[in-house]
Amino acid sequence: MELLPTRPEARALYDAVQRFVRTRIEPAEAQFEAELREDRLRLPPVLEALKAEARAAGLWNLFLNDSPHGAGLTVREYAPMAELMGRVVWAPEVFNCSAPDTGNIEVLDRYGSEAQKARWLGPLLDGTIRSGFAMTEPEVASSDATNIAGTLRREGDHYRLNAHKWWTTGAGSPRCKVLIVLCKSDPAPHPERHRQHTMVVIPFDREGVSLARWLPVFGFDDAPHGHAELRFDNVQVMPDEVIVGEGRGFEIAQGRLGPGRIHHCMRLIGLAERALEKTCRRLEARVAFGKPIAEQSVWRERVADARVDIDQTRLLVLHAAEAIDTVGARHAKAEIAMIKIAAPNMACRVIDMAIQAHGAGGLSDDFGLSMAYAAARMLRIADGPDEVHRDQLARLEFARHR
Numbered sequence: 001m002e003l004l005p006t007r008p009e010a011r012a013l014y015d016a017v018q019r020f021v022r023t024r025i026e027p028a029e030a031q032f033e034a035e036l037r038e039d040r041l042r043l044p045p046v047l048e049a050l051k052a053e054a055r056a057a058g059l060w061n062l063f064l065n066d067s068p069h070g071a072g073l074t075v076r077e078y079a080p081m082a083e084l085m086g087r088v089v090w091a092p093e094v095f096n097c098s099a100p101d102t103g104n105i106e107v108l109d110r111y112g113s114e115a116q117k118a119r120w121l122g123p124l125l126d127g128t129i130r131s132g133f134a135m136t137e138p139e140v141a142s143s144d145a146t147n148i149a150g151t152l153r154r155e156g157d158h159y160r161l162n163a164h165k166w167w168t169t170g171a172g173s174p175r176c177k178v179l180i181v182l183c184k185s186d187p188a189p190h191p192e193r194h195r196q197h198t199m200v201v202i203p204f205d206r207e208g209v210s211l212a213r214w215l216p217v218f219g220f221d222d223a224p225h226g227h228a229e230l231r232f233d234n235v236q237v238m239p240d241e242v243i244v245g246e247g248r249g250f251e252i253a254q255g256r257l258g259p260g261r262i263h264h265c266m267r268l269i270g271l272a273e274r275a276l277e278k279t280c281r282r283l284e285a286r287v288a289f290g291k292p293i294a295e296q297s298v299w300r301e302r303v304a305d306a307r308v309d310i311d312q313t314r315l316l317v318l319h320a321a322e323a324i325d326t327v328g329a330r331h332a333k334a335e336i337a338m339i340k341i342a343a344p345n346m347a348c349r350v351i352d353m354a355i356q357a358h359g360a361g362g363l364s365d366d367f368g369l370s371m372a373y374a375a376a377r378m379l380r381i382a383d384g385p386d387e388v389h390r391d392q393l394a395r396l397e398f399a400r401h402r
């Protein structure tokens with residue numbers, strides 16, 4: 001199986017992304033960290049400079065498939081590029097390919113009205129603003145999205161939104177200007193559980209929207225974009241801010257999450273590759289008990305297992321990408337569930353091994369491994385916990401044999 005894109009245009013983009021990540025982004029990691037240490041709420045100037053450079057080189061919005069605004073790549077062609085971006089946690093933004101903007105752009109591009117596109121899609125595609133997707137609520141088990149309870153109620157010629165959300169990624173960014181919010185609309189016209197929720201798109205500075213606090217992951221604030229707890233108190237929503245229509249929220253969510261999960265999984269493979277690379281370099285460079293640690297048989301076995309783990313997960317992810325391209329995300333549910341289970345667990349195992357290989361240094365911030373572990377671990381919960389994907393996969397498997 002050819003793993004890299006074979007179409008010449010796609011291959012040229014892959015080569016350019018690889019060069020850019022290796023020669024421009026990886027060497028800038030220390031500068032990015034230093035600039036953030038000076039001011040965690042400011043957009044690091046190095047990020048801005050790299051974004052401008054990537055855009056000028058045509059390495060922009062690569063994730064967007066089936067759209068005149070993308071680079072014309074299929075999901076399968078984009079997947080190895082997402083892997084490269086995953087090597088550095090902030091690299092996807094350099095190419096305007098970072099979550100949650102990618103999913104929100106897809107929603108607006110596919111389901112937005114002309115007015116919604118005119119107001120929000122252009123600036124998001126330009127990377128001049130960022131966005132948040134507010135679904136999860138602290139009061140309900142949000143892995144079952146039909147529990148989402150924040151309300152959208154009609155009041156004359158407009159609606160009122162009241163909701164308490166948390167873990168809205170991106171909402172901490174000074175550039176976050178727009179939110180897509182999933183809320184429960186009037187259930188009366190639609191008794192079916194999956195027709196009772198609605199997505200709206202509203203400006204972040206709308207009266208009644210407030211940021212209650214930032215939520216760190218294992219103590220990492222993920223600056224400058226962060227994750228936030230938000231309150232929506234009697235927020236006015238105009239009818240033209242409803243996406244597609246009342247009760248259509250889940251229909252849109254289905255389309256939004258499929259490709260996004262592929263992006264996360266490919267980035268995790270890049271993150272794991274980097275951790276394995278660091279492991280090998282470290283183990284060859286350190287001597288303990290009279291020989292390089294790399295020569296201890298236990299480490300040879302662990303490194304070999306990590307290679308198998310990464311490569312088999314990559315094949316599974318490429319298979320899912322191919323399925324999305326050929327039959328569509330709606331019919332690739334099993335493939336998407338499989339990778340959403342496999343990739344974060346694989347990355348956790350490999351990064352955990354890398355931490356062990358670095359000794360106490362692995363637990364510090366010096367090697368980027370503790371942050372990498374946090375990023376991989378959170379994806380066993382975000383976008384649906386492992387158990388929910390296993391449950392869906394098992395249902396599909398039982399159905400096949402019924």
Ligand SMILES: Cc1cc2nc3c(=O)[nH]c(=O)nc-3n(C[C@H](O)[C@H](O)[C@H](O)COP(=O)(O)OP(=O)(O)OC[C@H]3O[C@@H](n4cnc5c(N)ncnc54)[C@H](O)[C@@H]3O)c2cc1C
Nearest residue numbers: 133134135136141142143167168169378382383384385387
């Ligand atoms: C870093 C980070 C970023 C996030 N970004 C966003 C975002 O941008 N927007 C947003 O809306 N949300 C976001 N989330 C939230 C995330 O999607 C939810 O946390 C997730 O869907 C789980 O919902 P919950 O936390 O309410 O867990 P719950 O639904 O309360 O579930 C708790 C646990 O119950 C178990 N469980 C649930 N269902 C089953 C089942 N069927 N079988 C067996 N066990 C089960 C699982 O172990 C699960 O972890 C983010 C989360 C994190 C950590």
